[in-house]
Amino acid sequence: MKYSRLPLALMTVLILALGAYAEAHHSAFLGKLNLNSLLIQAMPLVLVSLGQACALLVGGFDVSVAALMTMCVVTASFTLTPTTSGVALVPGSLALVGVGLATGVFNAFLIRVLRLPSIVATLGTLSILEGASLLLRSFPEGPVNTDVTSALISGVSFVPYAFVGVVLLAVVADVWLYRTRTGLALRAVGLDATSSRRLGMATGRTILLAFVLCSVMASIAGFYLAAEVQIGSPIIGNQALESIAAAVLGGASLAGGKGSFFGTLLAALFLTEISNVLPLFQQPTEYADMTIGALVLLALVLYQSPELVARIRAARRRPPAVPAEAPAG
């Protein structure tokens, strides 16, 4: 199976086109200040989408990521307070990752051991985390340590270091996925778990790992969400659906086994760009949701067009011609 470049090309074109349009009508867009805020704004979605791509690759969904990110913000308001300093910040940060790790293991348990469909399992986790967040912070309170948040968004010129980091991560992950044996094995598990198991692959462990990775990425995204809201807010965003949208726009198949981390990154960037641009034109942000929805549908149709065309052809095609008489055996 080849690495599809269509999503990368489409996302690049869309990012540039929207950027050019925005700049033509509003010179503030390409200013360093706005570009910097765009990249920082994109970090939570980029990180959680990369994690979501893992879940999609093994043929699952994780809809609990948004609740997990919120839970991490709430946790940060306890473990990374303005009075926390020095060495104490390390366990404080580890607490967030720990929440992610625990959630990932819990999800993987529901999916692998109890055999629940991932969408149902993570929906349950979502509610549990949502309730827990509200229990800990029934309204936004508890500021988050600004040393931490400013370190997270520090960078050179308008580019945060962390953004350079995720770009490298996505590229390396794609090379791994399409140029190595273990990457191929992961895709095989996503495409056909039964055959993979028959070929001696550790399908259970692969799926487990994908969901744990997804949650851990969401908890790291939680750091950036905390940097953005700066306070222990129990209000949940819609990053769950946006992250699935980003992975799909980036080339992931909902049936598993296909996808691109770099494509996902570009798509997450583009989705953030939409919500960044709309206020410049005094447009309500509701348009962003509608645009994203329409784009996802468009991408699903477009990326699958080779398969769709093949299916339409197959439906039209008559079954194989009458076999010629072979000599009696």
Next chain:
Amino acid sequence: MSTSGPSGAVVLSLRGVSKAFGAVQALRDVSVDCHAGEIHALVGENGSGKSTLLGIASGSVAPDEGAVEIGGSRLRRASPAEARRLGLGIAYQDYSHVLDLTVAENLFLAAAGARPPYSRMAGWAEETLAPFELGIPVGATARSLSLAERQLLEVVKTLLTHPKVLLLDEPTTALGPDAVEKFHSLVLQQARAGVAVVYVSHRLPEVLSVADRVTVLRDGVGQGTFPADSVSEENLVALMIGRPLEVAFPERRPEDAPAEIVLSVEGLHGERFGPIDLSVRKGEIVGIAGAEGNGQIQFLRALAGVERAAGRASCDGRSLDMSSPLGPLRQGVVLLSGDRRGEALFPVLSVRANATVQVLRRLARLGVVGRRRERRSIDGLVKALRVRMGSVEQPIASLSGGNQQKVSLMRPFLRGDVKVILAEEPTQGVDVGARFDIYEALRGKAAEGVAAVVKSSDPIELAGLCDRVLVMSRGRFVEEIPAHELGERRIVEAIVGSRGTVAIAEGRPA
């Protein structure tokens, strides 16, 4: 066991293996030894436990009792990966290809320890495939291969790990005679190199021509292991059937009773069968026999518009629109699917709802279905078919398999306009008592002029129920057995002896 056993070391040993699936005992205390360098055939009827035995040997099914040893080491848990590590290779009947990946990628995944660096995959795959002379492009996706190519690729994949034990589950179902011969020389070559080969097949002449020893299974019980040159096909068939199962059957229609043709099929062909010509008269029950996977199911489903096919069919003189299930249904051609849970029934709905689902329009007044009218319509049928249950409001999933099947039979009975019933395994999972009720119901419907085509893997059932039986092999009818010749033995012989005269199209789909 055999007295003149082969000399090689025992490399696969199954000891006292038992396995039950729910209430069905698939295997009971079966022991088999397989020596290095021998070709060991495993034969038995459909459902005799062959596939379960292979599943246990290869680590994909956990036995309830008994032990598996591969190359002298015990298989400690049911894990295909573990069995592979111990030196076992298996070619699955339904393959282990990842269809969206290329042939090269599939080979690479299957090669385990023997694979080159990822970057050299394509060249390595070419070299690996070349000696087998299959002419398969390594860059094509597995999906684009023909069934015969997929089957051969499956075997090639198992050889990549250089197994000590090679299990082949029905490896020739999609192969033409030439390909079978070529395949056999490959198997012999492996055996000469010291590999123990377990060869499962329905085709007795085929396996007997290559096997050293034969183990027979019947109803999950081993019937013994014999040197292949000491047993005849007839002996084997006797061992494969031979069960003293008494089932009563309703009386057939007289063999030469005149009746007009109601279902007529001309040159129907699809992915796994054809071309097929068939005429069925009113009141006639025609059986379709054959080893599993020879296109029987596909043919039946194509007639019902569930699977795609080309060719012509007509019902009662009107051409049958088979492009969707709706066409045949409207013309009174009804399929009783063998997949009751998946396709025929709504498990959580009541018996009543399951029975009347196709005729609700008739039972409704102003669009509202009258509960009492609905119940009255099925009361008589419940009695006639002897459906055993607490109440008609019970969810159908809580009924036994036989009673579930009776309820799905109520559908064609409720519709007054049924002309042809296509029944796929009508008594699978049904106890003996309920079987008779089902046979009687089908025969009763036939007496009203309805025609039935029954696909069954049970030769006793076909022999007792049908007016004639057609034997299918490699997608075609190869033999027709008239009523006066019908018997279990006759059918089984026709199935195991039938060497298809034609190969299924081996070309790649366009």
